[in-house]
Amino acid sequence: MNEQALKEFLYKMADDTLIIGHRNSEWTGMGPILEEDIAFSSMAQDQIGQSLALFTLLHQLGEQEPDTVAFMRNANQFHNCILTELPNQEYDFSIVRHFLYTTSATLRWDMCTHSSYEPLAQLAKKVKGELRYHSLHARTWIQQLGSATEESISRLQRSLELAMPYALGIFEESPFEKELVAQHIFEGEKRLMEKWLSAIEEVLGKTQLVIPDLKLIQPVLGGRKGQHSEHLQPLLDEMSEVFRTEPGAEW
């Protein structure tokens, strides 16, 4: 098994889920209704837990401790897609981003249950159960707000147009795409994107929302290569503010 290809793939997933989990946790205490505070916090806990599990797999492959990798790297060493690092903005953007991201994550983890890398396949079977609820949450809100009032529909439409170029960046291919597919570690970003498109079309088709014409959209790429927006480094600085004050200390 090409270990470099595998590690690259695991880092990408771990960083996605760490960063989106961090963003989702920012809703704690700020949600439009208490139930949403609680829901976003639950999903954030799952996501941070998933990233810990992935960093633990990487540690078993010889990488540094999970805390060190998560809290001590700089932005250019992170491989998350840019969609996950964008600020939460208003609830409409957060829920649309959550829907686009979670749909892809649910499918990705589902595909990972067939991975030839057995520890990942095992983990994916467990995570799949958590993702089912994230996905249900996202679809419910998109369907409800996407067909309710003029304001909710237009807000979601605007956010959908804003998020879509970044969402396409989820599927930015790695330099090891061929190896991953050939060695059955992962079926590949192309395949994932096809499944994702039909999944989001199915949900959005039940609403008043219109999917922007993908042919006219320039995907925002770079995240998978460590080229990020201006929003990631401040997020990481905040995340490691305490951790970095006393190198080597236990908290």
Add this chain to the structure above:
Amino acid sequence: MYGGGNTFEGIKTDSLAQEDPQKLAAFEARIARGEKIEPTDWMPQLYRKQLIRMIEQHAHSEIIGALPEGTWITRAPGFKRKMALMAKVQDEVGHAQLLYSAAETLGKSREEMINDLISGRSKYSNVFNYPTFTWADCCFISWLVDAGAIVNQLANAKGSYGPYCRALDRICAEESFHLKYGHHCVIYLASGTPHQREMFQEALNRWWTPMMHFFGPSDKISAHTEILMRWKVKMGTNDEMRNQFLDMYVPKIWELGFTIPDPALKKDPATGKWAYTEPDWEEFKRVINGDGPCNKERLAVRRVAEERGRWVREALKSPKMNYVTPLA
């Protein structure tokens, strides 16, 4: 978590004049027998008013209390702390949800309660009007403010109003984990580097007065609450609760080698009562009336959250909304 030392409505001598004396006697007899009062049971107006006020203050304290600790979720050092703190703060918001529901059984809607919170009409625990400057302040809250809350809540869980007691039973079970988490964090600071120890000592110095305030004004100066005690709305005096807290936690703080900033703090072995310097009750009054270090900021955050979420709540009421059947 939750602040003790609730403020109650002023009780006028004729508060019970309009109540049916027979019903009132039967109501009081039920409480004396240890029965719980349920939402559809007869109750005096004053009982209803005081309970709404108390449960509502408790609920507000949970959501406002989520703010000073919540700001540390994004900065918690390491996976273990980050995940635990997220779960803890989420519990607090969940407590607010339970408590608003308990208060709603008495006839005031969640929306009305939240409006009263953000307009400043109803109160929440004073302790959350103080800032969390460092990670150690956040650990102080998780351990000791939650410990104080448990002292109050365990007592109140034996009160007379059924829905509130049942909510408190569930809340106390979760709070006991918060306490363990908070204590664990503080043990790590205590046994860590000199800088980590110093961080906690400084937090202790900052938080001691608000912690003493937490249980409410001294019995010598607090309002007459005899009827509330008889009705099992209030389950112990402020000083009794404060003494119980000191008795349980001062030895634990000393055990970790920290100095509590009150040279007069000492237990009288004969009476079991703790002697301490009375905290500045003028400061307490000032803060509860809106002039604390963070009152404006806390309410502003809540107000912004309400304002920004309005369109979502309105959309949920729309008849055109696509109903999605939940998957069970």
